[in-house]
Amino acid sequence: CNTIDPFDAKKKRMQFTSIAKLQGVVVALSLQGALAVIQETDSCLTIKAISSSRAVPSVSSRFFKEYFVQLNGEIFLVFLINQKTTSVVDKVEVSRLCFPDLKWIKVEKIQGKTLFVDQCRNRVSSIETGYRGNCIYFTQGSENKWWIYDLGSACISPA
Incomplete structure (x- = not known):
């Protein structure tokens, strides 16, 4: 890509971390959140x-990882946020893309x-039955633990 990332302080070219197709077009998220x-x-x-605005968590963090998730024809952005240490997710934020x-x-x-x-296999999926609704299931680091x-409660607990 030859386009400069508007949120990169060094004015580097855009590099994309996530990509999805929505309403016949492709949307992609850059390293800097564009x-x-x-x-x-x-x-x-x-x-x-x-x-015109960056996709970044609303809280400060030591580390975060973002995931694009498609659900019912919409794109969601899930942030797994590590605030206290780089090995433990302390907070999760979920946003929906308002398109166009x-x-x-x-x-x-x-x-x-x-x-x-x-996180281990860098994949996402959505399931409609058999699990607790309105929840995000995730792994942390190299653990195989969910x-x-x-x-609803904004709480994180072992699965």
Whole structure:
């Protein structure tokens, strides 16, 4: 990509960490939290729009990891946030993409659905039945142990 990331202090080119398709266009998140709308025309990819605000957690942290998740035709951004140490997730934030405005809206429920975020294998999925609704299941570091973040209570507990 030859486009400069608007949020990179050193004015480096955009590098994308996450990508998804929505309403016939591709949206991608840069290393610096810029959201880009990418369109393919005649086998050539072109950035058509870039968000005016960054996608970053609302709290300070030592480390965080973000995941794009598609659910019911919408894109969600899940932040697993490490505030006290780099090895323990202390907080989880979930936002929904408002398209075509390219704004992230913080959400407190995901329509009773369940999302899985696996840090070890860097994959995500959504399941509609059999697990606690309105929850994010995730792993931490190299452990194969699952944790649950309940959006309603904002609590993290072992699965």
